[in-house]
Amino acid sequence: xxxxxxxxxxxxxxxxxxxxxxxxxxxxxxxxxxxxxxxxxxxxxxxxxxxxxxxxxxxxxxxxxxxxxxxxxxxxxxxxxxxxxxxxxxxxxxxxxxxxxxxxxxxxxxxxxxxxxxxxxxxxxxxxxxxxxxxxxxxxxxxxxxxxxxxxxxxxxxxxxxxxxxxxxxxxxxxxxxxxxxxxxxxxxxxxxxxxxxxxxxxxxxxxxxxxxxxxxxxxxxxxxxxxxxxxxxxxxxxxxxxxxxxxxxxxxxxxxxxxxxxxxxxxxxxxxxxxxxxxxxxxxxxxxxxxxxxxxxxxxxxxxxxxxxxxxxxxxxxxxxxxxxxxxxxxxxxxxxxxxxxxxxxxxxxxxxxxx
Amino acid sequence: xxxxxxxxxxxxxxxxxxxxxxxxxxxxxxxxxxxxxxxxxxxxxxxxxxxxxxxxxxxxxxxxxxxxxxxxxxxxxxxxxxxxxxxxxxxxxxxxxxxxxxxxxxxxxxxxxxxxxxxxxxxxxxxxxxxxxxxxxxxxxxxxxxxxxxxxxxxxxxxxxxxxxxxxxxxxxxxxxxxxxxxxxxxxxxxxxxxxxxxxxxxxxxxxxxxxxxxxxxxxxxxxxxxxxxxxxxxxxxxxxxxxxxxxxxxxxxxxxxxxxxxxxxxxxxxxxxxxxxxxxxxxxxxxxxxxxxxxxxxxxxxxxxxxxxxxxxxxxxxxxxxxxxxxxxxxxxxxxxxxxxxxxxxxxxxxxxxxx
Numbered sequence: 001x002x003x004x005x006x007x008x009x010x011x012x013x014x015x016x017x018x019x020x021x022x023x024x025x026x027x028x029x030x031x032x033x034x035x036x037x038x039x040x041x042x043x044x045x046x047x048x049x050x051x052x053x054x055x056x057x058x059x060x061x062x063x064x065x066x067x068x069x070x071x072x073x074x075x076x077x078x079x080x081x082x083x084x085x086x087x088x089x090x091x092x093x094x095x096x097x098x099x100x101x102x103x104x105x106x107x108x109x110x111x112x113x114x115x116x117x118x119x120x121x122x123x124x125x126x127x128x129x130x131x132x133x134x135x136x137x138x139x140x141x142x143x144x145x146x147x148x149x150x151x152x153x154x155x156x157x158x159x160x161x162x163x164x165x166x167x168x169x170x171x172x173x174x175x176x177x178x179x180x181x182x183x184x185x186x187x188x189x190x191x192x193x194x195x196x197x198x199x200x201x202x203x204x205x206x207x208x209x210x211x212x213x214x215x216x217x218x219x220x221x222x223x224x225x226x227x228x229x230x231x232x233x234x235x236x237x238x239x240x241x242x243x244x245x246x247x248x249x250x251x252x253x254x255x256x257x258x259x260x261x262x263x264x265x266x267x268x269x270x271x272x273x274x275x276x277x278x279x280x281x282x283x284x285x286x287x288x289x290x291x292x293x294x295x296x297x298x299x300x301x302x303x304x305x306x307x308x309x310x311x312x313x314x315x316x317x318x319x320x321x322x323x324x325x326x327x328x329x330x331x332x333x334x335x336x337x338x339x340x341x342x343x344x345x346x347x348x349x350x351x352x353x354x355x356x357x
Numbered sequence: 358x359x360x361x362x363x364x365x366x367x368x369x370x371x372x373x374x375x376x377x378x379x380x381x382x383x384x385x386x387x388x389x390x391x392x393x394x395x396x397x398x399x400x401x402x403x404x405x406x407x408x409x410x411x412x413x414x415x416x417x418x419x420x421x422x423x424x425x426x427x428x429x430x431x432x433x434x435x436x437x438x439x440x441x442x443x444x445x446x447x448x449x450x451x452x453x454x455x456x457x458x459x460x461x462x463x464x465x466x467x468x469x470x471x472x473x474x475x476x477x478x479x480x481x482x483x484x485x486x487x488x489x490x491x492x493x494x495x496x497x498x499x500x501x502x503x504x505x506x507x508x509x510x511x512x513x514x515x516x517x518x519x520x521x522x523x524x525x526x527x528x529x530x531x532x533x534x535x536x537x538x539x540x541x542x543x544x545x546x547x548x549x550x551x552x553x554x555x556x557x558x559x560x561x562x563x564x565x566x567x568x569x570x571x572x573x574x575x576x577x578x579x580x581x582x583x584x585x586x587x588x589x590x591x592x593x594x595x596x597x598x599x600x601x602x603x604x605x606x607x608x609x610x611x612x613x614x615x616x617x618x619x620x621x622x623x624x625x626x627x628x629x630x631x632x633x634x635x636x637x638x639x640x641x642x643x644x645x646x647x648x649x650x651x652x653x654x655x656x657x658x659x660x661x662x663x664x665x666x667x668x669x670x671x672x673x674x675x676x677x678x679x680x681x682x683x684x685x686x687x688x689x690x691x692x693x694x695x696x697x698x699x700x701x702x703x704x705x706x707x708x709x710x711x712x713x714x
Contacts, residue, residue: 004707038398038415041680045393046421047466054466056419056426058395062411064403069413073428074714075464075471095470095709102714103471105460107432109404109411113452114432114460121712154712323398344707350361352452355478355511357431357459 001345005118005333009343013336014122016161019130019329020137024300026063026328027134031297035063037258037324044078052079052092061324063331067109070327072120075101088218106330114351116334118343120326123333125158127325128318131257131296132236133162135316136212138299139255139306140234144211145170150203150223151216152176152185155238157192159214164193167212172197175206176217204228215242226250229313236316243317251315253307256293258320293317358702362475362690366700370693371479373518376487376686377494381657383420383685384491388654392420394615394681401435409436409449418681420688424466427684429477432458445575463687471708473691475700477683480690482515484682485675488614488653489593490519492673493569495656496612496663497591501568502527507560507580508573509533509542512595514549516571521550524569529554532563533574561585572599583607586670593673600674608672610664613650615677650674 029035038060047054055076062069077092093100102120107113136144144167149156152174163169174186174197186199200206207213207228215237217223226246229235235251237243248254294304296316307314337343386392395417404411412433419426434449450457459477464470493501501524506513509531520526531543531554543556557563564570564585572594574580583603586592592608594600605611651661653673664671694700 004703006707007710007712034403036400036402038400038413039396041395041398041415041417043393043395043417043419043426045419045426045466046391048424054419054421054426054469056395056417056428056464058398058415058417058428060398060400060413060415062400062402062413064411067405069400069402069411069432071413071415071428071430073462073464075426075469077467077469091713093711093713094468095465096468096705097709099470099706099709099711100713101464101469101471101709103462103708105430107413107430107458108452109402110434111451111453112411112432112434112458113456114458117708119708119710119712120714121710124712124714346361346703348453349456350363350701351460351474351476352454352456352458353364353476353478354450354456355364355476355481356448356450356457357477357481 002114002348002351003116003337003343003345005116005337005343007119007122009337010118010122010333013340013342014126014329014333016126016129016133016165018332018336019126020133020162020165022066022328022332023130023134023325025065026324027297027300029063029065030324031301034065035061035324037061037322040323047077049077052077059321059323061322061327062109063327064109066327066331068327068331068334069107069109070323070330071105072323072326073103074120104326104330106334113348116330116337118333123326123329125154127329128155128238128321129158129162130329131318131325132159132214132316133166134300135236135255135296135318136163136234137166139253139314139316140167140212141232141310143168144234146173146210147212147214148173148175148206148210149214149216150175150206152181153216153218156185156216157189159216160189160193163212163214164195169195171195173200173206173210174198175200175203215239217242222247231311231313234314236318238318240319248315250313252312253305254293254315254317255296255299255304257296257318258322259293259295359471359705359708360473360694360700360702362473362694362700364476364479366694367475367479367690370697370699371483371686371690373483373486373490373522375689375693376483377490377519377522379423379685379689380487380491380682382422383681384654384657386420386422387681388658391422392418392681394418394679397680404434406434409434416678416680418679418684419466420684421466423684423688425684425688425691426464426466427680427687428462429680429683430460431477461683461687463691470705473687473694475690480683480686482511484686485512485595485678486515486519488675488682489516489571489673490523491657492593492612492653492675493520493591494523496610496671496673497524497569498589498667500525501591503530503567504569504571505530505532505563505567506571506573507532507563509538510573510575513542513573514546516573517546517550520569520571521552526552528552530557530563530567531555532557532560572596574599579604588668588670591671593675595675597676605672607670609669610662611650611672611674612653612656612661614653614675615679616650616652
């Protein structure tokens with residue numbers, strides 16, 4: 001039988017600690033070339049709406065140690081509405097019942113069979129959160145207890161879950177420019193994580209005295225100025241434009257998620273930024289620098305240090321998603337779904353063939 | 358609702374003429390850059406068996422004119438048993454009930470939604486057959502009535518179906534080295550295509566006097582020597598090693614499917630041939646030459662001639678599959694499945710998400 005899981009199913013079974021455990025093993029496998037990340041494909045074409053484009057994105061990865069291969073597919077209607085911060089890339093929920101289309105398919109490396117199919121929504125924040133969480137586990141001070149989250153969206157919650165799973169966080173400082181958003185986010189995190197949270201009135205109030213600062217915004221402007229970084233801090237970022245060169249320059253140790261930045265920026269983010277040459281220049285320059293940095297798998301394998309002293313400023317740049325991450329989270333999801341029996345099942349024969357292809 | 362179709366469903370609804378019509382429009386769209394072929398991803402890793410590897414292959418393409426994007430995924434256990442002709446790449450039907458895993462997913466470019474999921478087995482010979490059929494439609498003599506098929510497998514039948522759909526074929530000459538195989542194939546084609554077929558006792562008996570010769574073998578040795586080519590003949594080939602340089606050199610007009618040969622040979626076929634440097638050298642040299650040839654979309658758009666005179670020898674090299682072909686055949690399949698109501702249906706909500714990703 002092949003599993004069909006919903007976001008709700010996944011939310012019910014996938015914990016951040018399980019996700020972190022799977023990702024930690026997975027990145028070590030990647031660093032020793034036992035696990036393999038595939039080639040990303042991004043297609044943009046016309047769609048029916050004049051103000052939108054159709055985007056078909058695929059990425060994949062295989063982790064033989066887990067017996068899992070994963071393909072992630074996004075089929076989106078994209079628009080670029082103007083906002084105060086410039087053009088913003090917005091997905092339109094154009095599928096029936098105003099829904100989005102992002103799918104993960106898991107396959108067995110032992111039999112080839114399709115093991116599970118599920119939407120990628122819930123996995124998104126977990127895989128990105130766990131990636132930054134792993135970096136923090138290896139880079140942040142062991143006694144880090146104050147964490148600041150910049151941003152209040154879906155990704156911000158994944159970051160909060162991850163840091164609380166790897167460090168003895170006592171208080172979460174929540175900041176985003178909109179007072180209502182940061183208050184709601186602080187409240188949501190208090191319930192979710194059962195720790196003290198505070199909606200900070202300003203960026204500096206959130207960051208000042210924090211041991212860990214995690215940026216998780218959609219900003220196309222720098223959100224964390226260099227002067228707010230303080231000795232002993234660990235900083236992470238999900239978006240190339242969140243940190244400018246001076247902020248990155250302040251760090252004593254910088255690790256990147258994966259050294260594949262240049263082709264990505266040219267083919268992916270580059271397209272989004274095409275109308276804005278200043279942004280594009282900055283992003284390209286940052287990509288070029290990122291391609292000479294040590295990467296997460298090397299950090300986990302001890303080939304590059306996380307920090308050299310408690311006073312170091314450490315930094316993790318998590319700018320490119322990998323299909324590989326869906327194989328790692330897929331393993332954690334599949335195992336729990338097998339144990340709990342959650343979700344729907346369809347006959348695997350419906351998805352396989354007596355004919356070779 | 359999202360369709361789940363089986364190979365049997367597809368065999369029941371997909372006709373070669375429909376397939377040819379869709380592919381003809383699709384290649385013109387590709388040639389004018391309205392349709393887009395994606396980037397192929399190929400991963401090879403360890404699997405449980407020592408004598409096998411796990412392979413995860415994805416390819417995709419989008420045809421806005423048809424409103425269709427397609428992703429094709431192969432999840433295979435591969436072995437390379439030794440045969441008289443050297444190492445042969447063989448897929449193991451390791452999925453439950455001894456089945457293979459090749460899937461096509463169709464998406465709407467208007468809404469993003471998943472429209473259909475089906476195995477790729479039946480589509481395989483249709484898309485490859487239609488590609489060579491289209492080339493023959495634009496390259497073979499209009500009065501071609503004698504066709505030779507070299508090979509007797511699944512792909513050979515697709516070639517026979519295609520040539521009969523585009524030319525007034527009166528007789529099909531079937532040849533493969535094994536007498537029983539060629540006899541069975543000739544009999545099968547007689548039933549399928551309702552025309553005279555003959556199992557040729559030798560290669561030269563099959564080819565001598567043929568107007569069209571279609572090679573569809575798994576051979577790693579040349580199968581059609583240059584001296585058998587005759588004026589007015591149209592020749593096509595599915596595998597780089599079927600034709601050697603002297604055979605290709607005999608042709609007056611040569612068109613390739615797509616100019617992407619070099620990266621493919623290095624990453625794909627190259628891996629299969631890695632143990633055999635002579636083969637690899639020949640294949641690489643052929644790939645280099647192929648990358649300077651006109652391609653199918655240019656032929657269909659009239660940018661390059663099919664033949665200049667009835668006495669020309671024309672040749673079509675169909676060496677690299679494209680995800681794009683699955684979008685074209687997918688359109689034909691989806692339309693017919695909608696009209697006939699064939700196949701299973703599952704709730705599209707099971708595959709979509711209220712969360713953006």
